[in-house]
Amino acid sequence: MGVVKSNEELSLLVADAGGARGVSGGGDDDGRRRRGLLWIVRAAAVLVLLTVAAVVLRGGGSDARRSDDSRLGDSAVTAIQAVPSPTEGDSSGVGGDGDGGPSSDELVDLAGERDGAEGGEGGEDSVPRLPIYFHVEKTGGTSLVLYLLSLLSDTPDQVSLVQRTRREDNIFDAELRRANLLCPGSAMFLTTVFVDNAESFTSFPKPLKDSSRNAWRGCRLATSHQGQALQTMVRADMARVGIPERDFVTLGMFRDPVQFEQAAWRSELFMYHADRKTLGWGSLSESKFGTRISKASLADFSDTSEFATTMSTVHCTGNRDNNYQTRKLIDDQWWRFQERIDAGTDAEELHAEAVDLALDRVSGLAWVGLTHRFEESMCTLAFVLRKAPVDTEVTNYDRGGLISEAFRGNHPHSGSAWEGGMSTALRTSLYECNAMDTLLVKAAANRWEEDMRAMEAALDAAAQAGGNIASAGFGGEELDPVVYQRCLAAARQSKSRGEAGAPVQEAEESTASLGSR
Numbered sequence: 129m130g131v132v133k134s135n136e137e138l139s140l141l142v143a144d145a146g147g148a149r150g151v152s153g154g155g156d157d158d159g160r161r162r163r164g165l166l167w168i169v170r171a172a173a174v175l176v177l178l179t180v181a182a183v184v185l186r187g188g189g190s191d192a193r194r195s196d197d198s199r200l201g202d203s204a205v206t207a208i209q210a211v212p213s214p215t216e217g218d219s220s221g222v223g224g225d226g227d228g229g230p231s232s233d234e235l236v237d238l239a240g241e242r243d244g245a246e247g248g249e250g251g252e253d254s255v256p257r258l259p260i261y262f263h264v265e266k267t268g269g270t271s272l273v274l275y276l277l278s279l280l281s282d283t284p285d286q287v288s289l290v291q292r293t294r295r296e297d298n299i300f301d302a303e304l305r306r307a308n309l310l311c312p313g314s315a316m317f318l319t320t321v322f323v324d325n326a327e328s329f330t331s332f333p334k335p336l337k338d339s340s341r342n343a344w345r346g347c348r349l350a351t352s353h354q355g356q357a358l359q360t361m362v363r364a365d366m367a368r369v370g371i372p373e374r375d376f377v378t379l380g381m382f383r384d385p386v387q388f389e390q391a392a393w394r395s396e397l398f399m400y401h402a403d404r405k406t407l408g409w410g411s412l413s414e415s416k417f418g419t420r421i422s423k424a425s426l427a428d429f430s431d432t433s434e435f436a437t438t439m440s441t442v443h444c445t446g447n448r449d450n451n452y453q454t455r456k457l458i459d460d461q462w463w464r465f466q467e468r469i470d471a472g473t474d475a476e477e478l479h480a481e482a483v484d485l486a487l488d489r490v491s492g493l494a495w496v497g498l499t500h501r502f503e504e505s506m507c508t509l510a511f512v513l514r515k516a517p518v519d520t521e522v523t524n525y526d527r528g529g530l531i532s533e534a535f536r537g538n539h540p541h542s543g544s545a546w547e548g549g550m551s552t553a554l555r556t557s558l559y560e561c562n563a564m565d566t567l568l569v570k571a572a573a574n575r576w577e578e579d580m581r582a583m584e585a586a587l588d589a590a591a592q593a594g595g596n597i598a599s600a601g602f603g604g605e606e607l608d609p610v611v612y613q614r615c616l617a618a619a620r621q622s623k624s625r626g627e628a629g630a631p632v633q634e635a636e637e638s639t640a641s642l643g644s645r
Contacts, residue, residue, distance in 0.1 A: 256603060258311070259513065260350040261379040262358055264456045265399045266391040268499045271524040272381055273316055273351055275506050277309050278523045279515040280348040282604070294525055305338045311347035312339035312365060319353040321361060333364030341369045355459035356489065377513070380490065382453060382572040383499035385562040386555050389443075390547035392452075393435050394427075396420045402448035407438070429550040436554055444561035447475070451564040454486045461485060483564050487571050496575045503619035504580070507612060511583050514597075514605035517615035587613050 259276065263269040277290045286307055293300045299317060304310040313321035313336025326334045350362050359376060366373050383391075397403050398412055409420050425434040443450055447469070455462045465478050490496065495512045497505035503520055510517040559566045587609040590597045596607035 256374065257377050257601070258350055258362075258374040259348070259377045259379060260359060260362065261381075262355050262456065263351050263353050264355075264381065264383075264453055265353060266388055266395065267381045267383040267453075268502055269381055270316065271502070271520070272497065272506075272509075273349070274525055275509070275518065275520065275523045276349055276351075276379075277304070278518050279510060279513060281309065291522075294523065302338070305343070305347070308343065308346045309348050311350040311362070312336040312343050313352065313358075313361065314347075314350050315352045317353075321352050321354055321358070333361065333368050335368060336361060336365045339365055339369060341371050344369060344371050344374070355456045357460035360460055377494045378492065379495045379497070379509070380457070380493045380572070381497040381499060381505070382490075382569050385453070385565040385569060386550070386558045387500070387547050388453065388565070389439065389558055389562070390429060390435075393421070393438075394547070397438075397443075397449075399452070400443065400449035402446055403438075403443050406442050406446060427548055429548050429554070431551050431554055439554075439558060439561065444557070451562050454482060454564040454568050457486045457489055457568070458482060479564055483567055486564070486568050490568065490571050490575060493575075496572050496579065498573060498576050501576065503622055504616060505576070507615035507619055508576075508579055508583055510606075510615065511587075511597075511612050512600070514600045514602050514607065516606040516611055519618075583612070584616070 259280070261269070261273065261276065263273065274290060274294050277293075278287070281287045281290055286309055289300065289303060289307055290309070292298075293304065293316060301310065301315045301318065304316070305312065305314065310316075315321065321336050323329075323335050323337050323339070329335065344366050350358065352358055354361065359378070362376075363373055392398075392400060396409070396417060397407075398417070401411070404410065407420075409415055421434070429435050462482070465482050468478055469475055495509055497509065506520055507517055586597055590609040591613065597609050597612075599605055599607065
């Protein structure tokens with residue numbers, strides 16, 4: 129219902145929405161945001177000089193782009209190695225007997241030792257590639273990070289720590305950094321990435337939390353809510369401590385814009401600072417979470433609901449917090465667009481420029497995931513990293529099981545992207561309000577489908593030849609195509625049971641990936 133059905137329509141939405149929306153003046157929060165991002169520009173200039181030595185050490189350095197063999201569909205990834213398959217007794221990875229669905233007894237043992245450590249690529253002095261994920265709120269990112277950490281854990285102690293993070297209502301960011309699972313400055317839930325007294329540092333780049341040469345050499349994952357600017361921070365801190373820059377394996381998860389707005393509403397618009405200010409809600413520290421929206425309104429998405437009124441009179445008119453996923457993807461550049469908008473530059477023209485930049489960045493990601501295709505996305509993620517897939521049932525963050533009954537309406541589920549139905553008119557208005565995000569997610573969905581086809585073709589070819597898939601250059605790789613095929617079979621069986629499929633009332637009209645569950 130209300131699903132945009134073509135790229136042409138989406139392009140028109142971008143132009144129409146850009147011209148129709150009003151622009152409000154910048155507030156104090158925006159000024160602080162711009163000032164806070166200015167250091168990134170200065171740091172980038174310093175970084176050019178700081179990395180010269182690292183470039184020499186590496187015999188040419190890195191151009192900071194994704195490696196060609198990191199993306200699905202490239203010939204280096206899809207080529208088949210003419211080597212024997214593992215023995216039939218090898219049961220690593222998501223398994224099944226080939227007749228029915230995979231059984232829980234055949235799932236990978238999370239606590240099992242990997243064949244090789246992640247830091248073992250290319251010899252003692254080499255620095256392995258680094259997965260880096262900019263965590264966009266309300267896209268399933270917490271469960272994604274837990275899945276990544278499960279894939280990348282080498283020891284029982286690391287696995288145990290990841291499981292504690294999943295099951296306990298506590299923050300283990302510091303412990304995960306000490307265990308070399310998270311990189312310096314990275315966090316599961318928080319955006320703050322600098323050392324606590326970063327204000328006292330007058331030079332650039334400012335150090336990230338728990339930063340050291342050894343930490344940067346061995347850490348498994350860089351992630352935070354910081355956005356795409358995290359990449360600049362990570363490069364700058366590597367240069368600051370004096371290690372060769374690690375090539376990035378860039379990861380991005382995207383969500384249907386309407387479902388994104390519904391999830392943001394259920395969370396009391398916690399990341400929409402301008403909207404909260406307009407509504408008089410104040411910051412989260414000023415108003416207790418769970419007190420701003422009544423329980424009855426949390427799940428009411430009718431045309432006369434508080435949600436609909438807030439979206440139309442505040443969120444979609446201020447031009448500050450809408451198109452959130454696009455802003456996050458280009459957050460290191462967005463402040464330039466916002467300044468030009470505030471100065472009166474044509475919004476339609478600027479939105480087109482911003483979308484072009486965002487789409488280029490989607491194209492450059494090594495992996496693209498979709499919230500409403502979460503389980504299948506985890507299979508493609510494991511494939512990109514060449515790690516044996518694990519069962520999402522033992523990795524997903526069960527927020528509902530950790531919070532009190534009073535807040536269940538704010539976080540009603542885990543493992544499902546469906547937030548509730550609404551009219552075609554309201555749904556369409558939200559796509560128009562988030563025209564840039566609508567086009568962004570459409571492009572991400574097209575890229576996801578492309579990658580899925582390339583992955584399945586590579587797996588089928590390798591399986592038919594009785595060989596393994598090609599190495600992607602990581603340590604401790606899983607190259608048996610069957611384990612990834614079983615992962616996809618399990619994900620699709622889950623979808624057939626209705627756990628990840630499009631809702632019945634919308635399935636017939638959902639001809640695009642947008643709007644489906």
